[in-house]
Amino acid sequence: MAHVHANARFVPLGIAILTVSDTRGFDQDGSGDLLSERLSEAGHALVERRIVPDDIYRIRAVVSKWVVRDDVQVILVNGGTGFTVRDTTPEALTPLFDRSVDGYGELFRQLSFETIGTSTIQSRAVAGVANATLIFAMPGSPKACATAWDGILESQLDARTRPCNFVAMVMPEQQACGSRELPKVPDHGQGARA
Template structure:
């Protein structure tokens, strides 16, 4: 059974958040607020947060910045996962993955289906590993960010979550 083993120590993880949007700014970025609040409430560190336009070069530059930043363990992006012409986040980031995490999308859609029904198919959320940085590409709505965090990420980035979690494998990501 999945559980939190209170006898184990909690190890905080460092996050960066990139919001992909042509219309949001620091005052209207509810998805970024949602992620920042949940990251901090869980006892983790937010290293930095930014907003970039729905533009392949801007998205790629933000991802490259996060991956190059030794203080960042996890990058979460929000926005640009739909099907409109400006929705290019997964198309930009997936080719950068060293390893794709197919299970994240499957679990996210299962969770999301319980909340928004079949509308979940309108998201192309994805995740993977670039070097030693975990990257999660979420839809742009605050609800989707909440659902991904509360139902998946909060457990996988809790070093006490059993039977396994990402924190315990982080030291081994450089193995060859």
């Protein structure tokens, strides 16, 4: 865990939004709209926004293209995290993760328990890191997206959040604290961001 300076400054991140839905277009994508508004209000940049059907390979294809882009540090995926046959977002994303962020799903379910009770166990919210890009998947309702953003993501994507946040992980040029510098990750010709 990298500890944050008391005088850390906000660092805007490039964020892509993927809505997973068989039925929604941009004119009915309230969840994508909410996430777009929230990240812009927080000072981040919306780099790209897409909608794909509930299909493992289409989800994985879009996310795979985004994780190699230098202008995308965070990917927010909404939809496809339930238990129906068509809900395949976790299966699409988890093979891409270099590391899982297990606490995200745990905390998301804890927060949503306050509003939806035990139904929260049907949420398979997952998160991980792929090629130094953070990926967070959440249910597709605007209320669930608000829970994820307001309760977890807004603060963890803010370089000023103490004692630690995810910004130094995806922006390695940001110094973690005065006594420690983040190690540079070597690029061995595999396209990983340093």
